[in-house]
Amino acid sequence: MRYGLHDKPPVGTTLLSALQWMIVTVSSSVAVPLMIGDVYGLQPDEIGKLMQQSMFFIGFASLLQVWIGHRYPMMEGPAGLWWGIFVILAQIGTSLGLHPQEIGQSFQLGLMMAGVLFIVFGMLGWVGKLQRWFTPLVSGTYMILLAVSLCSNILAGMLGIGFQHSREVQPMIALVSIAIVALVIWLTRLKRFSSFAVLIGMVVGWVFYAVMGWTEPVRPTDQVIAWPSLFFWGAPRWDWGIVLTSTLTGFVLLTNLVTSLVVMGKATNTEPTLKQYNRGGVFTGVSHILSGLSGVVGMIPLSLAAAVIQTTRMASRLPFMLAMVGIMVIGLFPAISHFLAALPTPVAYAALFITYTKLLGFGLKDYVSMEMDERTITVGGSSLLVGIGIMFVPATAWQNMPPMISFLFGNGLLLGVIVCLLLEHVVFRKREGSEGQKDGHAA
Known part of the structure; x- marks a missing residue:
């Protein structure tokens, strides 16, 4: 690690690292408002407003976490589970005759209730106690399934599928993506540039796209500050189904918070304390309440930050805090927000490819650290097979199921982790006596 959590890098290094954090944060979050806007039938101006709201509150929530929350340089971002539920409920609600705006209004209330749940768990000290459930087998399974669940979108993006509304592989886009990945790998091997490999890869790729004429024009705006x-969706609206689903989703996302802090501890060579787990829970609740008040997709700490630190060997909090202030500024100035939203998605995916591989590496390291006996193979293998298998089930296969079942059982990452927790701590629970004997023999 070149710079630890408490280190203060030189001014130039700090500013470049802050810029890199800003670009990584934007690139990991910018697609969600665009997708939600498309599914909910928003107009371009409304999508732009949702984008700005998202950027501002992502920066604000992340700054609160690193300052007085869990205190790790880990950006808050739209939870994959949340925006997945946004999309599924939009489809189900529309078929039941609900207007998309009504669904958004109910989500706002549901997000705030989920936020209250996080705050209560954090203040009572229960988040820290949950950490005991996340053994290397559970956290390893989570990281492997997370990497696998992301790989389809990453590779599709790198191949140009979906870029400029294309439904086919674009050979030239794919070749440029491979070149960007190679550039980032080469830069990570150079001490002088390793901390900024992702940033340089994105800038070089963006410039090349601009030269080739592949970039989208930046949308003009009349507003200077917004x-x-x-x-955003209107006054909060009570809907039993959506509010209950949101509350249960918040409970499930407690597992994401714990695993994210575990992985971040490994990336920064530190051990998260019980106080950090509980403070993280409280301020994840605050970020959910902010999400509900503003109408953006629910935010959680993103494990991607740990992979960025592992790649760049830069864990200092100072550049991250500056970056989050910058993200808030982006959310205030429409011109900047629209400019950054023009970053070609294949460039972002390609530059971040090596970063995503680090997530898989964390999971594999956890598996390697364990003795591969019959129990470990049964628990880990079953969890991975269930989780990965569910990822191949088409989303349309769950449409006729009750919403709660489709949300819980249609998400391979979530279901795989739940299966692992049940097998690890209930079905194949280790007896304390045998563990004590093993520890005695080891001593």
Whole structure:
């Protein structure tokens, strides 16, 4: 590690690292408002407003976490589970005759209730106790399934599928993506540039796209400053199904918070304390309440930050804090937000490819650290097969199921982790006596 959590890098290094954090944060979050806007039938101006709201509150929530929350340089971002539920409920709600805006209004209330759940768990000290459940087998399974669940979108993006509305592989885009990946790998092997490999890869790729004429024009805007507003979708609306689903989703995402802190501890060579787990829970609740008040997709700490630190060997909090202030500024100035939103998605995916491989590496390291006996193979193998297998089941196969079942059992990452927790701590639970004997023999 070149710079630890408490280190203060030189000014130039700090500013470049902050810029890199900003680009990684934007590139990992910018697609969600665009997708939600498309599914909910928003107009371009409304999508732009949702984008700005998202950027501002991502920066604000992340700054609160690194300052007085869990205190790790880990950006908050739209939870994959949340935006997945946003999309599924939009499809189900529309078929039941609900207007998309009504669904958004109910989500706002549901997100705030989920936030209260996080705060209560954090203040009572229960988040820290949950950490005991996340053994290397559970956290390893989570990281492997997370990497596998992301790989389809990453590779599709690198191949140009979906870029500029294309449904086919674009050979030239794919070749450029491979070149960007090679550039980032080469830069990570150079001490002088390793901390900024992702940033350089994105800049070089963006410039090349601009020269080739592949970039989208930046949308003009008449506003200089656009302040964040409350309740993007309108006044909160009570809907038992959506509110209950949101509350249960918040409980499930407690597992994501714990595993993210575990992985971040490994990336920064530190051990998260119980106080950090509980403070992280409280401020994840705060970020959910902010999400509900603003109408953006629910935010959670992103494990991607650990992979960025592992790649760049830069864990200092100072550049990250500056970056989050910068993200808030982006959310205030429409021109900047629209410019960064023009970053070609294949460039972002290609530059971050090696970073995503680090997530898989964390999971494999956890598996390697364990004795591969019959129990470990049964628990880990079953969890991975269930999780990965569910990922291949088409989303349309769950449409006729009750929403709660489709949400819980249609998500391979979530289901795989739940299966692992049940097998590890209930079905094949280790007897304390045998563990004590093993420890005695080891001593």
